[in-house]
Amino acid sequence: MKRIGKIGLGIGLAIWTLMPIYNMFLIALDEDADEYTGRIWPSDWNWDSFSVIWNQDYWYLEHIWHQFGNSCFMGFMTMALTVAIGSMASFALDRMRMRHGWALGNAALLTYALPASFLAIPFVRIMHLYGLSDSLWSVIAAQTMFAAPYAILIFQHYGRLIPLELDDAARVDGASPGQMYWHIYVPLMAPALVAVGTYALLLAWNEYLYQFLLLSSTESMTVAVALDQFFDSDEAPWNYMMSTAIVYSLPPIATYYALRRYMVAGLTMGGVKG
Amino acid sequence: MHDMGAARERWHPRWPWRPRGSERAWIAAFLIPYAAVFVVFVGYPVIFGLWMGSSPTLYADLARDPKFLPTMLNTLIYTGIGVNVTMFGAVLLSGYFMDRSRWIKALLVLFMLPWALPAIPAFLAWHWMLVGHWGFLNSLLDKAFGIEGPIWFNDYWSALGSNIVATIWKWMPFWTLIFLAGRMAIPQEIHDAADVDGAVGMQRFAYVTFPLLGNLYLICTLLSTLWLIGDFTTVFFVSGGAPARTTEVLATYGTHLAFDSGDPPLGSAAMLSILPLLIPLAILLIRRVRRSEVQL
Numbered sequence: 001m002k003r004i005g006k007i008g009l010g011i012g013l014a015i016w017t018l019m020p021i022y023n024m025f026l027i028a029l030d031e032d033a034d035e036y037t038g039r040i041w042p043s044d045w046n047w048d049s050f051s052v053i054w055n056q057d058y059w060y061l062e063h064i065w066h067q068f069g070n071s072c073f074m075g076f077m078t079m080a081l082t083v084a085i086g087s088m089a090s091f092a093l094d095r096m097r098m099r100h101g102w103a104l105g106n107a108a109l110l111t112y113a114l115p116a117s118f119l120a121i122p123f124v125r126i127m128h129l130y131g132l133s134d135s136l137w138s139v140i141a142a143q144t145m146f147a148a149p150y151a152i153l154i155f156q157h158y159g160r161l162i163p164l165e166l167d168d169a170a171r172v173d174g175a176s177p178g179q180m181y182w183h184i185y186v187p188l189m190a191p192a193l194v195a196v197g198t199y200a201l202l203l204a205w206n207e208y209l210y211q212f213l214l215l216s217s218t219e220s221m222t223v224a225v226a227l228d229q230f231f232d233s234d235e236a237p238w239n240y241m242m243s244t245a246i247v248y249s250l251p252p253i254a255t256y257y258a259l260r261r262y263m264v265a266g267l268t269m270g271g272v273k274g
Numbered sequence: 275m276h277d278m279g280a281a282r283e284r285w286h287p288r289w290p291w292r293p294r295g296s297e298r299a300w301i302a303a304f305l306i307p308y309a310a311v312f313v314v315f316v317g318y319p320v321i322f323g324l325w326m327g328s329s330p331t332l333y334a335d336l337a338r339d340p341k342f343l344p345t346m347l348n349t350l351i352y353t354g355i356g357v358n359v360t361m362f363g364a365v366l367l368s369g370y371f372m373d374r375s376r377w378i379k380a381l382l383v384l385f386m387l388p389w390a391l392p393a394i395p396a397f398l399a400w401h402w403m404l405v406g407h408w409g410f411l412n413s414l415l416d417k418a419f420g421i422e423g424p425i426w427f428n429d430y431w432s433a434l435g436s437n438i439v440a441t442i443w444k445w446m447p448f449w450t451l452i453f454l455a456g457r458m459a460i461p462q463e464i465h466d467a468a469d470v471d472g473a474v475g476m477q478r479f480a481y482v483t484f485p486l487l488g489n490l491y492l493i494c495t496l497l498s499t500l501w502l503i504g505d506f507t508t509v510f511f512v513s514g515g516a517p518a519r520t521t522e523v524l525a526t527y528g529t530h531l532a533f534d535s536g537d538p539p540l541g542s543a544a545m546l547s548i549l550p551l552l553i554p555l556a557i558l559l560i561r562r563v564r565r566s567e568v569q570l
Binding site for chain 2: 085086115245
């Protein structure tokens with residue numbers, strides 16, 4: 001009886017998870033580009049929309065591979081910067097025994113008192129001021145700043161698993177803090193670094209508002225903004241849009257599944273450690 | 275629990291080293307990247323935003339806008355239901371995924387897909403699934419059960435509900451993973467002791483697992499509340515505010531005011547109006563995070 005319940009819940013979860021994803025393929029594979037078909041199964045497996053993307057054959061998609069490159073650059077830059085800046089800050093706060101280090105780490109969390117979207121309005125104005133509007137760097141900066149507090153939170157909790165005696169031993173051997181960071185802290189923190197990096201990448205890939213407000217030229221645009229252009233016209237080919245959306249989803253999904261083993265280990269927050 | 279923490283604290287000699295000359299320089303070098311980026315890209319915009327939204331007349335204007343209070347209410351309903359269902363579901367599901375049989379492991383891999391899927395494709399899929407007479411869901415209801423589904427985005431409650439369901443779909447996997455990690459950190463001896471004492475099923479969950487996960491649960495709830503209150507993407511893509519902009523939340527409303535109506539100060543004011551709720555939540559989060567340091 002219990003087993004049947006478990007299997008039933010499992011099937012329910014699978015359907016719940018897959019339904020919207022199945023719908024993406026249903027639209028992408030539909031040849032007449034009309035969403036009001038009432039079909040629940042593709043009439044024929046029409047992969048044309050993917051070749052249209054490959055060849056950039058539609059005017060919304062003319063620069064799609066360049067924009068795809070922009071998305072990748074933005075995502076992986078956010079990932080690298082979040083991990084670098086966050087781990088350096090938490091190393092200084094925790095491992096170097098700075099007085100009130102915890103208080104500073106918590107102050108970073110105060111960033112969350114103002115959610116990202118609430119900061120967007122002044123942020124856009126100030127990027128104009130800095131001459132960074134329509135630049136990928138402004139988006140990368142914004143996303144790094146919103147991933148960093150969470151990164152520091154996770155690093156501080158995870159870092160408590162590493163005995164401070166290791167640092168002392170290294171100090172006695174004459175290691176500089178820079179060497180301690182690079183040869184002790186970074187290797188031992190690897191699972192947390194990978195987990196937070198994946199988190200930052202997915203955050204950047206999920207984010208839309210800042211890209212939408214800051215990137216206006218086709219040159220600097222990311223795929224997220226390009227996708228929204230389809231809504232500008234009434235007669236948009238929705239199958240092209242959906243197949244673009246599917247292609248756009250591949251890098252984060254691949255990254256997540258490649259690094260999945262580290263996630264559970266790296267994301268353990270200290271709140272329950274025994 | 276607290277006694278143990280205190281005992282451990284006393285047992286360890288506290289900080290034999292203090293940073294000296296050259297170490298101070300290293301600390302500065304490690305902190306400067308974060309501090310500099312923070313000041314330039316968060317500090318200044320925050321101050322600028324507060325300054326933009328500081329005039330009291332803006333709030334009088336907002337109060338006169340008939341859309342303002344409903345939007346505020348939507349934000350609270352959306353966040354309140356979204357966060358609590360997500361968290362409660364995630365904590366229960368994490369128990370389900372503790373079973374390490376092969377097919378449940380495989381199911382976990384599949385279940386994480388919505389989190390790895392970027393938000394825009396995910397919410398576009400939800401939008402097309404529900405839109406019009408013949409979105410996928412209605413087609414399915416018709417083909418499978420002969421039921422004619424409603425036009426989901428034509429009714430306030432079903433449109434708001436669609437946004438909430440989509441956000442739960444997207445975020446529940448992430449929190450399930452966090453709680454799963456939390457459960458795995460509970461030492462097996464505690465479960466064994468509970469077994470000896472005869473705690474089973476709900477009892478075990480209520481008296482053993484949940485109290486141990488309590489602080490984590492609270493931290494996660496606060497974090498996700500702070501994230502969801504400012505959520506723009508879900509509402510923008512799933513319902514798009516339909517019907518007739520009645521399901522907008524503060525983030526979409528403020529953005530419309532600032533960039534479509536060309537009134538950035540009013541948009542800032544709209545978003546700042548929820549600050550009295552956000553600041554206590556953020557402070558509570560910080561205190562909880564600090565407290566967890568001395569627990570068990």
